[in-house]
Amino acid sequence: MKISLNWLKDYVKLDASIEEIARAVTFLGFEVEGVLNTGAPKLDHVVVGEILTRTKIPNLKKEISLCTVDVGPAGGVKTIVCGAHNCDPGRRVPVALPGAVLPGDFKITASKKYGHESQGMLCGPDEIGLPEGDGLLILNGLPALGTPINEVLPPGDTVFDIEITPNRPDCQSHLGIARELAAWFKLPLIYPQEKFRGDLAGAPDRADLLHAVRVDAPEDCQLYSAHIITGVKIGPSPDWMQRRLAAVGLRPVNNVVDVGNYVMLETGQPLHAFDARKLGGGQIVVRRAADGEKLTTLDGKERALTSRMLVIADAQRPVVIAGIMGGEASGVAADTADLVLECAIFNKQSVRRTSRQLGLASDSSYRYERGVDAHSALEAAWRAVDLILETAGGQVAGPVFKIGGEAPWQREIVVTRDYITEKLGFDIPAAAMRAAFESLELNVTREEPTEKRGPAWTVAIPSWRDDLDRPVDLVEEVLRLYGTEKIPAATVRAPGLVGDDAPAALFNRRVTDYLVGHDFHECVSYTLRPAKEVAAWIAPSPTDALALANPFVDEQSHLRASLVPGLLESLRINQSRGVAVSRLCETGRVFVDREGQVYECASVAFVIARSVGERAWLKREPADFYTAKHHVLALASSAGVDLSRSPIAAAPACDWQAGHSAALHDHGHAWAARFGLLNLAAVQALGVAGQVYAGEFAILPEKLPAAAARRRFSDFSLFPAALRDLALVVSETVPAAEVQRQLTQAARAAAGSAFAVESVGVFDVYRGQGLPEGKKSLAFALVFRSAARTLTDDEVNAALAKIQAAITAEGAITIRT
Amino acid sequence: MQDQLTALLAKAAAELPALKTRPEFEAAKARYVGPHGELTALMKQMGALSKEQKPAAGKLINETKTQLATQLDAALARIADAELAAQLGPALDPTLPSPDAGPGTRHPLTLVREEMCRILRKVGFTVADGPEVETEFYCFDALSTPADHPARDEKDTFYFPASARFGNVAQKVPGEKYLLRTHTSSVQIRTMLKGEPPIRIVSPGRVYRRDTSDATHSANFHQLECLYVDKGVTVRDLKALLDHIFVSLLGQDTKTRFRPHYFGYTEPSFEVDLGAAHLPKVKKPWIEIGGCGMVDPTVFEAVGYDPEVWTGYAFGMGLERLAMLLYGIDDIRYFYQNDLRFLKQFA
Structure with missing residues (x-):
């Protein structure tokens, strides 16, 4: 979420530096993903000057001018060389004088340029840290000569891009972040003071605009309130509001829409304003949509609704997809005079489900999905009423509607000092613990001494801190404010080993050691493979048992049944890049389908490519079937399996070359081994050159022996054979x-x-x-x-x-x- | 006689060095010192000499015999040398490369994983293993991930059809869905259900996220998690473990820091930053390396441990990310292409 520093300062009088604030946010538990400065930074020796004369310097390829510039009390008339096209006499522009340091650590000195003494620089907007413009920044309104430039430019702002963790929906707002910073910097938090607080005394009754609000689906809508404001004048919102909205990335629309957004960004409570005259039948019904109902949302798209989606409807039809987006037809327009202001609490799951189904998300749905505090909702509505009256005029009218939201909030947690100390493993003074609670508005309603465990505090949890429910949750609050950087160093308590490494880990280590020791390069391939590879290498038709329900891409739709195809892919990649490659190996999980039951197996495999036309100054015996057999026997023995005791059968012909390969498996299918020459045509079809010998061994991980049985010595004869x-x-x-x-x-x-x-x-x-x-x-x-x-x-x-x-x-x- | 002996020696000196083979040598030896040899014949002449002549002649013959033996030994040694030399062939060029492939190399992910396991073993952690295909219980429910949590969404997690049957991955809850684990934390649950505390495990393994593949994301990647369950385990102990890990990995002056964070299965939770002074290509002073926290009591409840008695911590990190930081690799896809020019750099 984007947080404006200027905006924050409405609620907490921060005087810390940007770096200190960013650090505070970070150690309060929110990642600062970016800090963006808008406006010019503080600049010394940059003042307002007026260009008096402009002379083109002759015989240059580019147009360069020699100007005289009056900076008034800051140094009188200066001669400055300028390359901008708009350095015309009479214009007032920013002038950087010698000694100034511009953004990017650009130091201004008096120097000779194009053969002329230049006593400074005339500045474009980008040179003083503003968004890029065309040529020099022209200062309108005749600012006084010599005025420091920061006094002339609109005030800058700093925008923090902050990642809010899902447990802290209360921080999806400027007020929420301000509350955290106030606690960190030990400053008071200043709440906005609503003038309107629900008092309708003397307000006209406009039941003609809205006479009924009904919530038909209370399980999806915990609270629904509606206020009527009549006689507003739609227009642009004030500059200060537009600037703040723009700073955090929102496009200003009009005063009423902007107030809704502003209050949402201030308090975290989404709001929605209707044009009251467009509410058919003068009523609002919060209900599930009927299957087949349609609504064209503000973004101009027609949305097909289903009976699982919550909508706000008038007497006839849906006008808003609840908590997500309003309809085009009922929205505030230039001619809107009377408003109905909605402030509601919708069910998280309902909003998330609907948002997902429609593929439609908004700032509002984002907040509802994470949770909005029902007990602060009405204050937000009142705040919005205030701001609408302030920016669009009009007056509050009756009746006011409020459905639900009756259950009062109350939660208390009792925690002792010693409990917190035991969880932390180091001491924090009791007073600091209590102060941490109170700075976060976790008010300690009672402090009682205990016999042995220090003071026991009864902590009242405010409604917006639904994440705090148990004593352990308060440990984190104390530690956050104490500072996680102050956790003292210690040595690791390590009271002896509790066991041995898992058999699968030992097996992987043994076989990798073996193969790497035999000059193989260990590879790592993807587990998820394309259907056509599974079809080509495992079974004639892709086996559904290995298919994912929701693959992300077609090339990764099935579990791998063998490590060999991945190794072939690595052979191909190396060959295609002109890298000489022969021996590759891999360990990892494979998934073997046996009559519809899939078994996850630990596996090891290798390939040895015999490339055609390989050149070597000294010939070696090439690897062959028996090389592969030798290695597979050794790998199986690493799993405690003696392959020489099992009958050899033919390997499946789709991936192995008939007559040049073999397969073995045990009776209970606890393990399987294959080795020999890979199917020549299949290898060729993959784009791998040459013959490839391979071997693989797979075993159910639970069948791997925990430890090899101790061998007994057997005596041997010393007589001749x-x-x-x-x-x-x-x-x-x-x-x-x-x-x-x-x-x-x-x-x-x-x-x-x-x-x-x-x-x-x-x-x-x-x-x-x-x-x-x-x-x-x-x-x-x-x-x-x-x-x-x-x-x-x-x-x-x-x-x-x-x-x-x-x-x-x-x-x-x-x-x- | 003296002349004959001198002539014999001269003849031997001329003939013996020219001998090439053992049979030639044996024949020559017989001709000189064999029973019918020339020296033997001369020795037989001794009988015809006078008593006064005999000692001088005997001495001469003995000298000649000794000299002949020396010559014969030399000839035999020369032949033996020549025979061994014949086995060797010409001297070779030691600067030519071996035509044999190799040496083999371990994948950088294996190197990093094994180094982490060694570091953790020093403080009592042993490797635990679990399946990559998991059920909702082990991957989510037992880790306090609510049913509507976005991480469980089909958008982010790979699921199997309801009809899928896995022979050696049992469902904990009848009818629950099978999925590809999104973290190795499921191994923590399996280990806790299987055994009794104290527990001290590290679980490295492959995990899956339904995500676009790019320079920093991959459909499958690897994690490594530590779990310690015992009585009286504290936040300070957790920090000590992280310090131990990264000091072991990067040297004495390596710093780590905790930032408060949120994970559903730990409370309090932290993100761990690593001081980046020793890392190539990292320009920031701190870089995020993993997440950790104190095991949430609800997790203990899910596996039947009394949260009033047992405490613990957990730490997890991505192995690809660690390897990328340690080696200065800037694209995760290199790990899965297995280009030999990549693989050979790390062994």
Whole structure:
């Protein structure tokens, strides 16, 4: 909200500097978003002068004049070089003499310009801190020569742009801010003194203009009052009022409308004036609109109303959208003579809802939405009556209407000094606490000593401070006025750790450490993704289960189901900017849809781009499927999951390349892993160049282990191992893991309890010459070892023979010789 | 005999240095000192010498044998050296760059988050976690946000359709709406409901606001919040925590200040300003860094803690904003584009 300093000074005699006032507002709890000075600042050595002569300086590209200027008692006649077009003799203008400092720290000295001595400067409006104008500022009205310029210019103002927190609707007004500043600077608050205070004695009865006011929706309208003023003359409001309204950003309209705005900005109470003759049937009905009713508001737009919206209607039709905006037809016009002045309290929620539905907000609706003090409303109406009579003439007439607003306000809070001290953690003298209350008009109606807790104060809460309801609310009031900058320093009380970091945090840290240690660059991508990406990468049609009800933009309409698309987007951005990029990774939440139930999972993913035509002075083995597999296994183990124990299946074909990718998940769907080559066509469609290998692992966060189980040492043999190689020929379609499983089983059976099969590992895969079509050879290295002795060739060979016999027994596997 | 021995040594001196391989060496060695070697043959001649000649001849032979052994050792050492040298290939240019990618880098948001968590861990805060999809109860109701509060509006908060089902985010109130959390304060509620005080947690995480994306706004961003619940927690304790955080982050002479403010779930509430002396690109003496306050009794009531017994404070801040201030980054979108030229600057 914009607050004018000149205006504030009506209510509190501030003599502090602008900086001190801004600081006070800040530490009272309102952010000062800007300070704007209107008018000229205080300027020394800038005086009124009259141009006596003007001579054009010859042979210059620009038109520059040499003037003689009379500044009277401030120094007589000066010679000044001037580049303005309007430095004509006879004109009186501001003259900055040597020693003057103009805005922008521009120091004026006597100097030579264009070969001529210049003893000062003739000033345009912008040069003395006024809004920019055309050429020199011409001072009309023959001000005396040599007069300091500030005495001639209209007084300036300072406007503070202040953010009012939602708990302080009472500060949506100059009086509210003045009350706070009066408390801060310990100055009295001067209220406007209404002359009219509801007394209708001797006033004419004009029931012909308004004979009935009815509130049909009391739940939406707590108070409705209407005053009649007859015989006004519509015209411009006085200069002082226009200046104040303009200073805080309101356009002056006419005296009656301006008074309404002025009183609203003064007190926070919105007001509305009707042209009484335009109220059909001489009555006002506060009611819900009927569905389908229409009203053209002051901004010229026709508004379709619904039965949830509160309106002010005359006998026939709505004339105002309650608390938001008046109708075009019933407003005050140049020929208006008789007024009905509305001063009402409307329900916050009702105003907010209607304002939202219509997309229509106003200074009035803004205040009603935050709350207006019903118990100060009538004073505002009286104040407006005063100002209308003062600026537009006319007289108050009867009858006056007041519906609702009967419930009296009373609230008291009892608080002790020790309670406040305990909450603060440091001492403030009791007298300062009490003084803080009273400076804010939180009157202490009773002070009683307590046995152990210092004085107990009964504090009367004024009606405009609905935010104060509990003793703890008063702690803040004391601290605000004491000064939050004076909170004493202390050391942190830290009595030991209460637990360990959450498993999800530990998991993120572990996997990020792992991937960064493997040369990946960690990325952060948006969670919300476009529907078409979800369709392309997750499911053939966008899954509704991941859709937001109210996306802000189409590109961010769905939850991400995978981190991979975000990483691809980062690949694309880097490639498009000509930045060499290969390894990216990310951790974060993904959302997995399983039969209509969405699960939020902790996830980690990486991509490795193999770019085509990549140049390097030394070639390296490129990453491949097994690189991705290696990393995914390691990432899963960070979550306590051993992927090697789970069966491998094909990854979904829409995002992964068939035959070059794999997927695993556990039976209960607590986790899932995918890795391999991303679908070449899909990657290409995204505009990412080259092949991209990727891997991802996702797990329900609640399934992450809190701490890894303590491992137990298992003893190992110090006797030498016996090594044997065995090449097996199998059909192309048989997975190596299956052959390995059978071989391991056969080896264990052959070794029996005599010795151990330490490992069975593939070391060669061969296809082609020497093998039948459709067959491949898998060569395994078998390692046998005994815990008790060195194995003999004979016993190992005997075992190998048994293994060969067993593995070939079913005929699907043959020994390659 | 002396002449023969001298000739033998001379021959060896000529031949042995030319040997290239171990087999050549072994053959040569056999020719000189093997059972059928020339020195052995000369030694056999000793038998034919007189008793007087024998000591001198023996001495000569021994000397020759020693010299031959030295020559052979030298030849073998030279061959061994040559073999190792052959494994190496030519000397390389150490100024050429490694073709390997890397090193990897942590995202600046991770760096800032982890640094904050380390600083807070020193004073007993552990990381708490909660879901990004939340319900109205955890995000708003329990934090004293009234049903008609603008923050809950569909204009500002992302909601899910009434039909949405989340398998691992349970509703507290039957039928309440699912939404994307607008702050990490929901983690405070979950933590308090799950455990008993005293509680001392930091909850970093991703939050969502329905807002236009520009240089300072993003549809999702990250927050970090601290919550401390114990007996006798005061405003002064809260100030001490903020001082600890920013002194740890920026050095001993770092200042913070509180400005009174309003949040629905703390009373009193403050905005926290950071003295900007150490921050790049900040021209003002103070810059707003976060919000904090003493936990409002209504929040304790919502989670079933007795507000007469328990007190606490909460502090929250935006991680992007902190990272932007610390590093002098002026556009929030850089965090989400992951341009490597950006990412590599902070690790």
